[in-house]
Amino acid sequence: MLSDADAAALYDTFNPWDPEANPGDRFCHERVMAADSVLDVGCGTGAMLHRARADGHRGRLVGLDPDTAALDRARRRADITWIEARAAGAAAAGGDFALATMTGHAFQFLVDDDELRASLAAVRDVPRDGGRFVFETRHPQARAWEDWNPSHASDALDGAGRPVRVWHEVDSVRDGVVAFHGTTAAADGSVLRVEHTRLRFLETGQLDTFLAEAGLTVEARYGDWHHGPLRDTSREIVTVARR
Known part of the structure; x- marks a missing residue:
């Protein structure tokens, strides 16, 4: 995890x-x-x-x-x-x-x-x-959330020098609020962290x-x-x- x-630390990397x-x-x-x-x-x-x-x-x-x-x-x-x-x-x-x-x-x-x-x-x-x-x-008219999907994943090294991949997926778009979650995974695909966020x-x-x-x-x-x-x-x- x-x-x-x-x-x-990974936030600063990305x-x-x-x-x-x-x-x-x-x-x-x-x-x-x-x-x-x-x-x-x-x-x-x-x-x-x-x-x-x-x-x-x-x-x-x-x-x-x-x-x-x-x-x-x-x-x-x-x-x-x-x-x-x-x-x-x-x-x-x-x-x-x-x-x-x-x-x-x-x-x-x-x-x-x-x-x-x-x-x-x-x-x-x-x-x-x-x-x-x-x-x-x-x-809002630019609909930035449409790019928040696994096809726009980003790769980096974490603080220990291990490769990780981060991507986002939208859960809902309602009344100007976009709910989504971000996943950080190791090189073998195992999930290290999932964070849920809402933005207006x-x-x-x-x-x-x-x-x-x-x-x-x-x-x-x-x-x-x-x-x-x-x-x-x-x-x-x-x-x-x-x-």
Whole structure:
């Protein structure tokens, strides 16, 4: 079997934070480096803030996530503050941040209306006046979940150097919520871990209603990581909001 710690390490293998190679990482990295204080909500293993500190960020960096195993990896850097909490508990980080972020489609884990409202209310109070909240969510019209099947499996080596294969399968699509499970298997096909996840795909109008209810104003909206306009064919809804 694959432990939580192994799974967190494997996540970094499949999702390296690389602003030079990945336009989405570069989009966020540039904003993080320009802000004197940053709260990363849903920071996971902390890769974004690790890179910011390594690249010379001297200000206040705080990462918040409910996943204990992921935070254990994040805490390899002690010059960043790490808090175990969900987005709705963002007040634990304090306030007066220039920038709050949710990267890696973490926003889509806010599935229920009540959790989404509580999370946005908490995140709204984190930036200082004029501060920004930057996040992205997959455009539902792109139907990204149709590629989540065994034919799109990915291969890598785990922390011990053993080959593993990871794939995803959709269980249901209902009312904008996609339920799916991910399987990690060894080279001989034996299953090491199965994880079940639900993600919410919000239409732009729905998203903006929730933001407005929370007192957040959309300052900029993009359909890709190159600042392109949002279109029906866009795969991403990238939002820059402010208090």
